[in-house]
Amino acid sequence: MxxxxxxxxxxxxxxxxxxxxxxxxxxxxxxxxxxxxxxxxxxxxxxxxxxxxxxxxxxxxxxxxxxxxxxxxxxxxxxxAIATEEDEMPQEITQERDGPLQSFVNKDVLVKFRDDCNALPEPYREVAEDYFINELTAKEIAEKRGKPLKTVQTHIYRARDMLKKTMRKEDLLA
Structure with missing residues (x-):
């Protein structure tokens, strides 16, 4: 051509x-x-x-x-892309960007979630708090509690399932 x-x-x-x-x-x-x-x-x-x-x-x-x-x-x-350490990531960006109303809603949701975790039966209560709120890994929880890793993973899975059911019920009632 x-x-x-x-x-x-x-x-x-x-x-x-x-x-x-x-x-x-x-x-x-x-x-x-x-x-x-x-x-x-x-x-x-x-x-x-x-x-x-x-x-x-x-x-x-x-x-x-x-x-x-x-x-x-x-x-x-x-x-x-450069990998960033967790420590270097800015923490409270959402609060500044979303404003006071969203910040209040986020805190309210976190308080409600913490209450839901505390309402779980043992041993799921402690595992849920450590995993979902304190952000520990399953391995760290197993070491902290002196339990086998697989047991902790099972507890996390079951706690997550119970929390999902609790939250769905609350959404239906609200």
Whole structure:
């Protein structure tokens, strides 16, 4: 294909499929601005490889290019990501962002959840408090209580199940 034919074909493809390619990119990345960039890269790549394209199934061809570009983008994002220590994460961001009403509701929910944990029969009460409120791992609870890890895991599972049932009943009554 000559340069003028390639440019004309690219313009046709862009006019016909730009929204489709953008929506594929947006769906895969979840980032509007990245989707815009990847959409451009898709059409640039298509232009560069028009001479190798047989002319059939343009839609599928462009969607495949877009999908591959999105996969490349996400892989590169994973490599750029830096693991953050739990200690370095800001703690009370939600309180500042959500305002005093949401902060009050969050505290009220936490108090209610703590009451629900305390209402559980033993040994689930202690395990639920340690796991859900004090945020200890099953291993830490097992060491603290001197119980086998599997037993603690079973208690956590059962406590979670009991809490779900309690909360569902309360939602139905409210």
């Amino acid at each position: 000559g340069k003028i034919d390639s440019e004309k074909k690219l313009i046709e493809l862009m006019n016909q499929y730009k929204n489709l390619v953008f929506s594929v990119c947006l769906k895969m990345t979840g980032d509007y601005f990245a989707a815009e960039d990847i959409t451009q890269e898709t059409f640039i790549s298509a232009y560069q490889h028009l001479d190798k394209f047989d002319g059939t199934a343009e839609k599928a061809w462009l969607c495949r290019i877009a999908t591959n570009k999105c996969i490349d983008y996400m892989r590169a994002a994973e490599r750029r």
